[in-house]
Amino acid sequence: MERISQVLAIEPTAQVLSKEPIIAFAILLVVVLIVPILFERLRLPGIVGLVFSGVVLGSSGWNLFDPESPIINLLSDIGLVYLMFVTGLEVDINRFRQRKQRSLGLGSFTFSVSLAIGTLIGRFFGFDWNTSILIGSLFSSYSLLAYPIINRLGIINNEAVSITIGATFFTDIGALLILAVCVATTQIRIFSFVKLIPLFSWLIIYSFAILLGLDWLGKEFFRRSGDDEGNKFLFIFMSVFIAAVSIQLTEVEKVFTAFLVGLAVNEAVGEGSVKEKVVFIGNVLFIPIFFVHLGLLFKLPTIFNSIKNFQLTLLIVIGLIFGKLIAAGLAKIIYRYNWQETLTIWSLSMPQVGTTLAATVVGYQVGLLPITILNSVIILMLVTAILAPLITSRTAVALTTSPVSETTSLTLAAHQKEEPPSTFTIVVPVNNPQTQQYLMEMAALLARQSHGRIVPLAIATSTANMDAPQLELSLQRSERLLAKATAQSRVFGLKAEPLLRIDDAFAPGISRAAREQNASLIIMGWGKRTGLRARLFGNVIDNVLWASHCPVAVTRLVDSPKKIQRILVPLENLTAPALQPVQLAQMLAEANQSQVTVLNVCDRRTSSSKIAARRSHLSMLVSKIAVLNPPEIQIIPHENVVQAILQAARLYDLVVLPFIRSRTIVGSLTVSDVTTQLARQLTCSIVMLGEPQGHQNGTLLTNVSNNIKSV
Incomplete structure (x- = not known):
């Protein structure tokens, strides 16, 4: 009797869902939103969760959805x-x-x-x-x-x-x-x-x-x-x-x-x-619903x-x-x-x-x-x-962790044979007065160490009408920010070259100005994803990372960069192109007379001989960019990379992370991003260094080292 009553209770629900497409669509949205997150927490692919949801909601489970429903089809x-x-x-x-x-x-x-x-x-x-x-x-x-x-x-x-x-x-x-x-x-x-x-x-x-x-x-x-x-x-x-x-x-x-x-x-x-x-x-939206429908078609008893x-x-x-x-x-x-x-x-x-x-x-x-x-x-x-x-x-x-290959050696040799680059130029977009002070301090420290120049950049957004009152207000605000940035650079004995640009949006304005100035590095403040538009189409930082021709350093500084004494650089892969965060950290360390630690987390079951080989290989790579004051090398066996880095970071003032944008493919939901998890949980200052699209070839390393050699 209980079984019959359950069936009778379920049947009307399925009929209601078939007659009310908006209810079915709402349930699908909830499934698409929540289930992949839950399965990723269990370290399972989100796609598996979507198909499993279809099985549970279909005839092999609760029988809430009809796979032949017009809206679902x-x-x-x-x-x-x-x-x-x-x-x-x-x-x-x-x-x-x-x-x-x-x-x-x-x-x-x-x-x-x-x-x-x-x-x-x-x-x-x-x-x-x-x-x-x-x-x-x-x-x-x-x-x-x-x-x-x-x-x-x-x-x-x-x-x-x-x-x-x-x-x-x-x-x-x-x-x-x-x-x-x-x-x-x-x-x-x-x-x-x-x-x-x-x-x-x-x-x-x-x-x-x-x-x-x-x-x-x-x-x-x-x-x-x-x-x-x-x-x-x-x-x-x-x-x-x-x-x-x-x-x-x-x-x-x-x-x-x-x-x-x-x-x-x-x-x-x-x-x-x-x-x-x-x-x-x-x-x-669409592809996850296809996977849910695939689960609805699954007939478990037939197997x-x-x-x-x-x-x-x-x-x-x-x-x-x-x-x-x-x-x-x-x-x-x-x-x-x-x-x-x-x-x-x-x-x-x-x-x-x-x-x-x-x-x-x-x-x-x-x-x-x-x-x-x-x-x-x-x-x-x-x-x-x-x-x-x-x-x-x-x-x-x-x-x-393979030995330095012939390709790597040729790459480094090619870097040494390149023509001396132009002055190392750091572009600093100044739009937020709350983060401007620390951004300018960071830029000044790096510019002084690399014998470069600072270009404070203000973007005045405007529509097609150049006589709009809103543009005049935006110009006045930008001029005040640039004047403040110029004054801040004088404290470090550097002369800034302020730049005011009128553009239709912040991100393309920053990217275009950086290209016109032949920038070597862009330093930006942290930008949180707020609002529906930012979640759907990304924020300014996302768009700059896509369009920029040079590396972009995204910073979240909880204290003055001048007070940074201990810098941690976690490295997940031991290859030469991955050393750009180490180079940036080394520049800052030499400017502040501070110490850099390069951390690599390996599997807990890694043998002592392999750990020694990893340490030797990493030391050899790091020695290419830090001859006078080489960073400290740490190899930590641990089953969880994120937890190991979080534990080590408690003793440091700054953590420099690589920002690698993964391709958005069907399987991108299956792998969590270590950098994203660390950025959410770290309480100290953070710098995320993102290389431009298609230029993962040591851009910052080459420009900085050659520029210092030429001085």
Whole structure:
């Protein structure tokens, strides 16, 4: 009786949700907001939480949502198209071009081995050739779920990592092309390979038309739009609309078309705030709802209702994992990579999220794939999404502690051979009177140590009307701030060169002025994210970091920089480009006669010999930039990097952190940012040093060291 009453209580709820779309949408928003946060606290990917929520809310759980509900289907379809559009938008074409041959080689190994294993599994369980080949294509692609890990470790330029990133260009296109062909062949009554020739020809012509046409149109439109981010933003959404329209006109599978459109506008959009906003909206709304809907489709009982279904799921998971390992092994043999690089390739190519899930859902919707395959692929996604980042975090760390390579030596030698740069210039935006004093003190200390100059910058924002009363008030306020900054610089015996600029917004005004002044460093005060607009589209600091040509030091100073005596610099990766925070800390330390400590946190199980090797390697790297007063080196074994740094920071006045902006990809929710956690919990002064986009090559280190040598 209790069970019957529970069912009766649930049924009306499901009916109400189906009749009231706004209630269903509200519940989905709550799930999308809360569940990923909870799962990340448990150190599980947010994507896993979203799929799990769908399972709980669907027929396998509380049965609150009907997967066939029109509102949920609509939002899920938008998320599916958006997912593939973003996948194409995120493909790193430049990295593919840099190592084209090896990227194609690794892509071919991964694609062919995975396709063969998946096809054999399909045939073994009695599926026809069309379905079996489609199952194989699901194995052949992969998502760079662990990209934030390798980005944070600074090993993106490692050749093995780089070709794994570039190979996604080949595997994604191949997998989606097979999907399009398999779906199209379902319309052919009598199958023959001869009938595939016009189909392939049409797909190739259609693909080139989208890629070349939209690529030219996108570049031309962006060139004519100038700095109007609103029009650029709308153009990208128009591209998605074009994908939707062409689906109806050409009957080409929607995920394939959406991917092509994303790939077509990839270079036109580039890296910047416009791309970040487009991807952000998809990642916080439409794509998460697609993952929730995927959980609604999951039928848990079908996996365990027969031994055959359980064996199918188990074999799919094992086949995928070993297939990617075989492909990585082939790359090791042919390209002579070491085991750490091989295992990193394997772990990076393991996650099955974006293209795999999209193709699976499409195959299920058109009737090519049964529910058992859909369930198995969902479990495959959950396993690889959890397992792959864990393996990457362990194997990729070894790539950061390799001896100073020939590449690093050549890079340092190239730095020494560069022409002496112009005067080291520090631009200090002065907009907040409360932080201006400490910002000017910090700039003065660095400028005096590097024999550079200070440019206090005030931005007077204005619309198109130059006679507006608001502009006059803004100019007067800016002049007062600049006068105060000039007076503050005289205390340090430095002559400031104040600059007043009229611009339509703070961030582009700062970036343009810094470029015009050939700035070596921008020093800014802390900016909190307040209000809905800042959360959706970022604040001034975010936009400056995207657009700046030089490093940006974001400061939160709780006391005068002149009083700083002990400086802590946590380093997560032991590579030469990661030493920019050490260089900045060393400049400040020499100006204040203070001491710098470089901290590296390793795994608790690291042996004493490996700790000694890490200390020796780090000392050798640091000696390149601090000869007279080298920093103290500390290696701490600990299971939690954040807690170890927080404990050590209690004894220091300032912590200098690297600010590495991760690409906003589908898997970006899975990895927490150590810098973000530290910034929230540290109580001492903080400086976060962010390198400009695409210039992680030791900019600050080179400019400062060469400038001091030339004096």
